[in-house]
Amino acid sequence: MIHGGLVRWLHLDPKEVLDFSSNVNPFGPPKGAVKAAREALSYTHIYPDREQARLRRAFARWLGIDESAVCFGNGASDVMGAAIMAFRPGRIVTFSPTFGEYRQWGERLRVPTREIPLVAPNFAPSLGDLESTLSHGDLLVICQPNNPTGRVWTQEEMEQVLELCSRQGAILMVDECFVNLTWPPAPSAIEHLPRGNLLILRAFTKDFSAPGLRIGAALGHPDAVARIRHCLQPWPINCAGEAFATWCCENPEPFISDSRHRLAKERKYMMRNLRRLGFQPVEGDSNFILTRCPVPAWALAKELLKRRILIRTCRSFGLGDDHARLAVKDRRSNRALFNALEDALRALMDKDLEYGI
Amino acid sequence: MIHGGLVRWLHLDPKEVLDFSSNVNPFGPPKGAVKAAREALSYTHIYPDREQARLRRAFARWLGIDESAVCFGNGASDVMGAAIMAFRPGRIVTFSPTFGEYRQWGERLRVPTREIPLVAPNFAPSLGDLESTLSHGDLLVICQPNNPTGRVWTQEEMEQVLELCSRQGAILMVDECFVNLTWPPAPSAIEHLPRGNLLILRAFTKDFSAPGLRIGAALGHPDAVARIRHCLQPWPINCAGEAFATWCCENPEPFISDSRHRLAKERKYMMRNLRRLGFQPVEGDSNFILTRCPVPAWALAKELLKRRILIRTCRSFGLGDDHARLAVKDRRSNRALFNALEDALRALMDKDLEYGI
Numbered sequence: 054m055i056h057g058g059l060v061r062w063l064h065l066d067p068k069e070v071l072d073f074s075s076n077v078n079p080f081g082p083p084k085g086a087v088k089a090a091r092e093a094l095s096y097t098h099i100y101p102d103r104e105q106a107r108l109r110r111a112f113a114r115w116l117g118i119d120e121s122a123v124c125f126g127n128g129a130s131d132v133m134g135a136a137i138m139a140f141r142p143g144r145i146v147t148f149s150p151t152f153g154e155y156r157q158w159g160e161r162l163r164v165p166t167r168e169i170p171l172v173a174p175n176f177a178p179s180l181g182d183l184e185s186t187l188s189h190g191d192l193l194v195i196c197q198p199n200n201p202t203g204r205v206w207t208q209e210e211m212e213q214v215l216e217l218c219s220r221q222g223a224i225l226m227v228d229e230c231f232v233n234l235t236w237p238p239a240p241s242a243i244e245h246l247p248r249g250n251l252l253i254l255r256a257f258t259k260d261f262s263a264p265g266l267r268i269g270a271a272l273g274h275p276d277a278v279a280r281i282r283h284c285l286q287p288w289p290i291n292c293a294g295e296a297f298a299t300w301c302c303e304n305p306e307p308f309i310s311d312s313r314h315r316l317a318k319e320r321k322y323m324m325r326n327l328r329r330l331g332f333q334p335v336e337g338d339s340n341f342i343l344t345r346c347p348v349p350a351w352a353l354a355k356e357l358l359k360r361r362i363l364i365r366t367c368r369s370f371g372l373g374d375d376h377a378r379l380a381v382k383d384r385r386s387n388r389a390l391f392n393a394l395e396d397a398l399r400a401l402m403d404k405d406l407e408y409g410i
Numbered sequence: 411m412i413h414g415g416l417v418r419w420l421h422l423d424p425k426e427v428l429d430f431s432s433n434v435n436p437f438g439p440p441k442g443a444v445k446a447a448r449e450a451l452s453y454t455h456i457y458p459d460r461e462q463a464r465l466r467r468a469f470a471r472w473l474g475i476d477e478s479a480v481c482f483g484n485g486a487s488d489v490m491g492a493a494i495m496a497f498r499p500g501r502i503v504t505f506s507p508t509f510g511e512y513r514q515w516g517e518r519l520r521v522p523t524r525e526i527p528l529v530a531p532n533f534a535p536s537l538g539d540l541e542s543t544l545s546h547g548d549l550l551v552i553c554q555p556n557n558p559t560g561r562v563w564t565q566e567e568m569e570q571v572l573e574l575c576s577r578q579g580a581i582l583m584v585d586e587c588f589v590n591l592t593w594p595p596a597p598s599a600i601e602h603l604p605r606g607n608l609l610i611l612r613a614f615t616k617d618f619s620a621p622g623l624r625i626g627a628a629l630g631h632p633d634a635v636a637r638i639r640h641c642l643q644p645w646p647i648n649c650a651g652e653a654f655a656t657w658c659c660e661n662p663e664p665f666i667s668d669s670r671h672r673l674a675k676e677r678k679y680m681m682r683n684l685r686r687l688g689f690q691p692v693e694g695d696s697n698f699i700l701t702r703c704p705v706p707a708w709a710l711a712k713e714l715l716k717r718r719i720l721i722r723t724c725r726s727f728g729l730g731d732d733h734a735r736l737a738v739k740d741r742r743s744n745r746a747l748f749n750a751l752e753d754a755l756r757a758l759m760d761k762d763l764e765y766g767i
Contacts, residue, residue: 067456075457082454091448094650097439098619099424100432127484127624130643138518154643161495161641162519262455265649267484284518286487286511292622293451293650 065361071389074365076200076341076380078234080312081262086300090266093296101288101295108295111302112270121275122246124282125298126289129230129256129269134158135284136252136271140224142192148178150201150370152228155194164192168371174345176202176335180213189222196228198239201370201378203337205239215242218250226252230269233260233309234340236317247274252281257294259340260309261301266294316340319381326391327379330398340381343367348401350377356397362390422718428746431722433557433698433737435591437669438619443657447623450653458645458652465652468659469627478632479603481639482655483646486587486613486626487511492641493609493628494519497581499549505535507558507727509585512551521549525728531702533559533692537570546579553585555596558727558735560694562596572599575607583609587626590617590666591697593674604631609638614651616697617666618658623651673697677738683748684736687755697738700724705758707734713754719747 102108105125113120126132137145137158145159149168159166169182176199187193195214198205206214211227218225227242232255242253253272258264268290271281290298301308323342327334331347346353350366351374357364365378379390462482470477483489494502494515502516506525516523526539533556544550552571555562563571568584575582584599589612599610610629615621625647628638647655658665680699684691688704703710707723708731714721722735736747 067453077455087451087454090451094444094447096424097444097622098434100621127646128643264457264645265454267648286485288621289484291624291648291651294648
């Protein structure tokens with residue numbers, strides 16, 4: 054299990070499983086956005102707008118930024134790769150565990166990656182470690198909130214990190230793909246734009262439940278955005294995704310606010326129940342929960358799969374077999390998860406010798 | 411005018427212009443494929459299959475290749491970039507004029523490009539020039555048929571090129587994005603698979619009129635394909651494009667055969683009429699025509715735009731202002747083109763002093 058979003062990979066019928074490995078907004082996608090995507094398929098035979106004018110305008114209005122401060126690609130991963138091509142950093146510096154694509158892009162583009170460890174149980178970053186690690190020409194990537202730990206960078210930490218990057222001559226890339234689903238709201242780096250050494254990644258994947266449509270955004274100084282755009286192919290976005298994302302930018306509310314409030318409530322429900330069952334979840338404000346498990350995560354995942362529930366083990370994040378990541382979903386799904394968890398734990402306790410618990 | 415597919419860029423209503431700058435199949439997209447794409451949007455919230463299993467199976471069956479010999483990305487450009495990342499050639503060698511993305515990827519990935527000139531009027535490649543240029547570690551990219559010249563590589567030339575690449579230790583990448591629209595059929599390099607130093611690009615963009623959906627394929631030896639897949643992001647294709655492409659692979663006929671026959675007929679009609687109006691079109695078997703114009707191409711393009719018709723000037727291909735590229739379309743559109751061309755030429759002759767003709 055390398056990534057979340059396992060339904061198709063395991064050849065399961067999406068209607069017959071509850072996928073807690075995929076941490077997209079469980080309350081989407083917005084019907085109007087899907088309708089807009091369907092209508093856009095009448096223009097399958099037309100090349101999408103290379104200038105991405107309509108989507109840039111809608112996105113800029115939504116976030117109160119300049120239209121020249123954003124460009125779009127085939128998901129956040131696409132624009133991330135283009136940004137690394139554009140700026141050719143000497144190294145990619147990340148905190149670990151974090152989203153694996155940062156390191157993957159380093160491998161693809163032959164840029165070495167340096168990982169600063171985050172330590173259990175709370176996975177708080179050490180800015181001292183960062184200061185002694187960061188050098189001129191580095192690209193520091195931080196994830197707000199961090200995936201898979203769910204920990205949020207505070208306003209103060211963000212400012213310290215930015216300041217440190219400026220002092221050391223490094224570029225800061227803040228991956229904000231989950232930021233709209235946090236409650237209380239995690240601070241966004243957008244207020245620090247435009248700034249020559251700051252890039253921000255956004256996507257529609259998580260906020261609007263659209264991993265099938267692949268629209269991601271790079272935000273930054275207009276000069277930086279122009280360089281990134283040049284490193285993307287002429288038509289990186291598809292017509293359905295473009296229409297979907299435009300609709301979402303034009304109608305973000307009340308969908309986003311409702312979602313984050315409901316997610317916060319469900320998160321509390323899940324935290325309480327996880328603790329009751331002997332899990333040790335990490336505190337956070339995100340739509341996913343990293344937790345220590347009372348049994349090996351792979352064994353738990355296997356038992357849950359029998360009950361048509363998927364969770365995310367965390368070895369590919371560099372964590373041990375004691376951790377799992379769970380998406381926060383709607384109450385009905387969460388109830389089903391806890392029923393299955395109780396069952397699964399009982400089943401595992403019964404064969405504790407086999408699993409060596 | 412850097413690329414074809416100008417409708418959106420110029421903020422024109424696609425229903426009100428005839429776009430001869432976009433050389434996609436004018437007889438598509440197949441209705442069933444669009445329907446499949448629309449239905450797939452019900453699964454916007456699910457991550458696409460990372461293994462691309464269903465599409466790989468359908469594509470492999472259609473072309474009679476092994477499932478492990480192909481992977482898919484966000485259009486041919488995406489897999490092209492991934493292939494260059496995977497193999498890190500010392501240089502990219504192309505014949506020029508040709509499709510600009512080969513050179514663009516070289517710039518993005520900092521791989522130098524070496525262009526071997528093709529010379530007017532017939533733009534035939536010189537294999538002697540190729541032999542004296544190609545060195546160990548190069549990636550030679552040829553386009554079958556070549557865009558924008560429309561010239562087809564013969565079976566014999568293809569074999570000579572492959573042989574030369576093997577002898578010099580170079581990799582050959584054959585871009586076959588237009589091959590299914592040629593008549594008589596241009597030879598495909600597929601019959602030479604699997605071969606360690608041969609890669610083939612295909613796309614659904616041109617064959618099935620789907621520039622809005624972005625699905626391209628890389629074909630090669632299974633080891634090479636695995637390396638390319640690793641250089642693509644985990645989910646490079648969108649659910650609508652995946653469903654569209656799968657439908658096309660399962661139902662390619664009679665759509666493709668009908669299209670290529672009709673295109674061949676329309677091509678003849680256009681060649682005859684172009685000559686009648688004083689153009690000097692290049693001979694070829696493709697769904698687009700490169701032609702010398704009796705007036706400067708930019709002036710002609712400007713006059714035609716007034717008449718709601720777009721054509722492709724060729725300066726970005728490194729050609730002079732005397733050349734233009736025209737897509738081959740259906741008879742009704744082609745008739746409209748020639749009516750407008752006659753008008754436009756008359757208008758230009760009237761102001762010949764202004765244009766210095």
